[in-house]
Amino acid sequence: MDQEEERRGFTILKTAHSNHRKCFICNAANIRLYKTPKKSIAFAFKYFEMVIKSHARVCGRHLDSNIEIKETDYDLIVTTRKYYTNETVALFRTLSEYVKFPENQTIFEAFNNLDTLTESHCKLITSWSVDEFIRFSNFLTSWKKSQGRQKNEIIALYRYYMKKGLTQATIAILRGNTTQRQVSRYLEQMRICIYDDFVPYFLGIVNRPREFFLGHQTPTCRIIFDFDDDTLVICADG
Numbered sequence: 746m747d748q749e750e751e752r753r754g755f756t757i758l759k760t761a762h763s764n765h766r767k768c769f770i771c772n773a774a775n776i777r778l779y780k781t782p783k784k785s786i787a788f789a790f791k792y793f794e795m796v797i798k799s800h801a802r803v804c805g806r807h808l809d810s811n812i813e814i815k816e817t818d819y820d821l822i823v824t825t826r827k828y829y830t831n832e833t834v835a836l837f838r839t840l841s842e843y844v845k846f847p848e849n850q851t852i853f854e855a856f857n858n859l860d861t862l863t864e865s866h867c868k869l870i871t872s873w874s875v876d877e878f879i880r881f882s883n884f885l886t887s888w889k890k891s892q893g894r895q896k897n898e899i900i901a902l903y904r905y906y907m908k909k910g911l912t913q914a915t916i917a918i919l920r921g922n923t924t925q926r927q928v929s930r931y932l933e934q935m936r937i938c939i940y941d942d943f944v945p946y947f948l949g950i951v952n953r954p955r956e957f958f959l960g961h962q963t964p965t966c967r968i969i970f971d972f973d974d975d976t977l978v979i980c981a982d983g
């Protein structure tokens with residue numbers, strides 16, 4: 746059963762029991778309850794692969810001086826196994842990383858300031874080191890600043906979309922204040938920009954010497970037309 750579900754794109758994760766009226770850790774009721782801190786929800790997922798619902802309430806005795814759940818108290822949480830789509834799990838994973846960033850900054854906005862961009866974040870989102878990211882970005886000279894969108898942020902968004910295979914709607918949620926249509930437009934603009942500024946340097950016949958094409962030539966046409974080894978044949982297939 747598990748294998749079959751996995752094949753269909755599901756993952757099983759431990760999920761905390763939760764209830765509006767009781768502390769989700771010790772079940773205490775009739776006591777002051779707090780919203781579970783977002784950082785603690787992210788921490789639980791990142792380190793214990795445990796899902797805590799955002800509506801879960803917690804009593805003060807499990808919170809430390811930073812108003813986060815005490816690390817020792819994660820052991821007390823009762824969980825059940827629940828199915829989540831792989832895409833949801835990917836989203837949890839990303840959001841649990843996002844928590845490291847300053848308030849109001851999304852995982853893509855971090856790329857607007859390359860001086861504060863960390864190696865680990867750059868790698869997580871783009872699979873590139875900061876140096877590699879900058880080298881790629883420098884190629885894209887036709888990106889219009891007047892479009893109001895920062896080039897590096899959209900490069901990061903584009904790379905993450907390609908790498909994770911998430912839907913455009915999910916990318917829109919991650920970016921915040923963005924619709925799927927906008928994401929679609931950003932991706933298209935970035936695709937055109939890469940095609941114009943980057944691709945010509947690395948692909949296309951102008952970048953290949955004659956020997957490269959001679960090396961790909963099969964003996965067939967040479968024999969049929971009785972050409973010598975140095976004659977380059979181009980077949981046009983209409």
Ligand SMILES: [Zn+2]
Pocket residue numbers: 768769770771772773803804805806807
């Ligand atoms: Zn409690």
